[in-house]
Amino acid sequence: MAHIAVQHLKYRYPLTDELALRDISFTVGEGEFIGIIGQNGAGKSTLCQALCGIIPSFYKGAYGGKVLIDGEEAAKTPVAELCRKVGIVFQNPFSQVTGSKLTVYEEIAFGLENLGLPREEMVRRIDHALELLDIQALREQNPFDLSGGQMQRMAIAGIIAMEPQVIILDEPTSQLDPQGSEEVFRAVQKLCLQGITILMVEHKMEKIAAYSDRVMLMDKGEIVDFDTPQKIFSLDCLEACGVQPPAFTQICRGLGLRNGDTGLYPVTLEEAHKALDQIKGGAAHG
Amino acid sequence: MKEISLYEEKDTPIHALDPLTKILYILAAILVPALYGGRTAMAAFIAASIAVLLAGRVLRRTLPILSFSFIVLITVVIIQGLFRAGNTTVAFALGPVVFYREGLSFALGIGLNVVNILLSFSILVLTTRPSDLVEAMVRLGLSPKLGYVLASVFQIIPQMTATMGTITDAQRSRGMETEGSLLVRIKAFLPLIAPVVMNSLITTKERAIALEVRGFDSRREKTFLRERKARGRDKAVNALLAVLIVLALIGRVTIWLT
Numbered sequence: 194m195a196h197i198a199v200q201h202l203k204y205r206y207p208l209t210d211e212l213a214l215r216d217i218s219f220t221v222g223e224g225e226f227i228g229i230i231g232q233n234g235a236g237k238s239t240l241c242q243a244l245c246g247i248i249p250s251f252y253k254g255a256y257g258g259k260v261l262i263d264g265e266e267a268a269k270t271p272v273a274e275l276c277r278k279v280g281i282v283f284q285n286p287f288s289q290v291t292g293s294k295l296t297v298y299e300e301i302a303f304g305l306e307n308l309g310l311p312r313e314e315m316v317r318r319i320d321h322a323l324e325l326l327d328i329q330a331l332r333e334q335n336p337f338d339l340s341g342g343q344m345q346r347m348a349i350a351g352i353i354a355m356e357p358q359v360i361i362l363d364e365p366t367s368q369l370d371p372q373g374s375e376e377v378f379r380a381v382q383k384l385c386l387q388g389i390t391i392l393m394v395e396h397k398m399e400k401i402a403a404y405s406d407r408v409m410l411m412d413k414g415e416i417v418d419f420d421t422p423q424k425i426f427s428l429d430c431l432e433a434c435g436v437q438p439p440a441f442t443q444i445c446r447g448l449g450l451r452n453g454d455t456g457l458y459p460v461t462l463e464e465a466h467k468a469l470d471q472i473k474g475g476a477a478h479g
Numbered sequence: 480m481k482e483i484s485l486y487e488e489k490d491t492p493i494h495a496l497d498p499l500t501k502i503l504y505i506l507a508a509i510l511v512p513a514l515y516g517g518r519t520a521m522a523a524f525i526a527a528s529i530a531v532l533l534a535g536r537v538l539r540r541t542l543p544i545l546s547f548s549f550i551v552l553i554t555v556v557i558i559q560g561l562f563r564a565g566n567t568t569v570a571f572a573l574g575p576v577v578f579y580r581e582g583l584s585f586a587l588g589i590g591l592n593v594v595n596i597l598l599s600f601s602i603l604v605l606t607t608r609p610s611d612l613v614e615a616m617v618r619l620g621l622s623p624k625l626g627y628v629l630a631s632v633f634q635i636i637p638q639m640t641a642t643m644g645t646i647t648d649a650q651r652s653r654g655m656e657t658e659g660s661l662l663v664r665i666k667a668f669l670p671l672i673a674p675v676v677m678n679s680l681i682t683t684k685e686r687a688i689a690l691e692v693r694g695f696d697s698r699r700e701k702t703f704l705r706e707r708k709a710r711g712r713d714k715a716v717n718a719l720l721a722v723l724i725v726l727a728l729i730g731r732v733t734i735w736l737t
Contacts, residue, residue: 283688312702351693355693
């Protein structure tokens with residue numbers, strides 16, 4: 194059975210006329226890394242919030258269709274229960290700090306205390322999360338004294354410690370410097386390798402191309418296509434959807450450099466290299 | 480990190496005491512003199528509080544609190560000393576102004592009471608982390624939601640002040656006059672209100688969602704990362720204070736009966 198199954202999901206925010214999500218259906222398997230791309234207003238964040246039950250529990254409005262997480266219907270489960278299965282990290286690290294805790298260590302424990310876990314289990318999970326995000330050195334610091342990147346990694350640690358099966362990240366690196374973003378991506382990839390399903394909204398296409406198993410391209414509340422990064426970034430309608438393909442794809446496209454086997458444009462440096470080697474090989478043979 | 484609490488981080492046995500023990504001390508400091516012993520008991524508790532504050536190395540921090548209350552107390556001394564009903568025995572006279580013994584004695588009682596209460600509260604406030612206090616209260620049965628509100632206020636208010644600073648700077652950089660006469664500052668304050676309020680509302684909404692996805696509304700019984708600190712020392716102090724309160728109660732009852 195699919196890990197996440199979305200069936201004919203439709204949603205309209207209160208006091209608006211247009212649907213933010215129009216008849217969305219897809220499935221995601223366990224342990225997949227899904228990149229979600231599209232221009233502002235495409236419905237990416239709305240979809241994320243529907244997946245973890247914030248829509249329709251927090252935002253009212255018109256809701257139709259079904260979101261099933263591991264067989265459980267998101268709209269019928271309280272967010273505080275669903276969060277054991279699905280965790281979400283938002284764009285703004287500052288507003289994810291609870292404000293009631295004085296150290297990073299206690300801040301990460303916030304969710305675990307709410308879940309009623311025994312102390313030893315909390316300590317084990319927090320230590321694991323700190324290590325995974327490489328923020329052990331910050332454990333005794335005040336959350337509000339951290340930089341944006343550190344704060345965001347703390348927010349991710351707070352979610353990871355709750356050990357959900359699915360983690361959704363809604364533009365988690367938009368306020369981070371290149372190094373901070375890379376650290377977040379590496380940590381997320383580690384999680385994915387441990388079997389956690391990842392859905393990540395991102396505008397950094399190079400990263401999406403490098404890390405995703407599949408990419409969902411959204412526009413105007415609909416899924417335009419949901420396929421491998423190579424197929425998505427070779428689509429002709431990409432720019433019409435407000436998405437710039439990764440630099441490597443753009444260069445290869447300009448040069449007419451395709452993968453000899455699939456006929457698709459390369460999306461990463463390694464793939465571009467390979468395509469170039471194939472041509473060189475071909476030229477040498479010729 | 481700026482915090483709006485008077486707490487001062489120090490490593491002393493007083494800081495290490497359980498917050499509930501300190502609350503019990505406040506209760507004892509108020510109840511015992513009220514029940515039995517009157518001014519002698521108040522004076523004893525004041526001396527004890529000063530000793531405890533010294534041990535906690537925070538006595539100096541009580542000075543601003545006390546000096547503020549002294550302004551009020553001086554007016555009490557003057558008014559009661561001069562005009563209290565039942566003033567008969569002249570204590571001393573400054574020219575035509577006559578102070579009476581009864582009034583001064585009454586004012587002394589009020590003064591001791593106020594200083595006693597202030598000092599006993601100071602022990603709690605100056606040597607207990609606000610979050611520890613809130614946590615202790617949640618353990619006792621305070622709703623975790625109310626506990627969150629109380630604990631977060633200490634950090635979120637300074638954050639809002641910082642946001643307000645940023646917005647003021649942004650407006651100043653676009654030519655808004657923010658310094659000068661009172662009128663100029665009032666005029667500069669008005670355009671701040673909308674962005675600051677909007678910003679706070681948005682952040683609050685985002686934070687509410689972020690709390691929600693971390694199980695804030697969970698119906699499960701909450702557990703605590705930090706172990707409850709009640710140790711032998713806390714228990715001994717608690718027992719001592721409880722005995723004092725009970726003795727005072729017995730004293731009061733005996734007075735009634737005889």
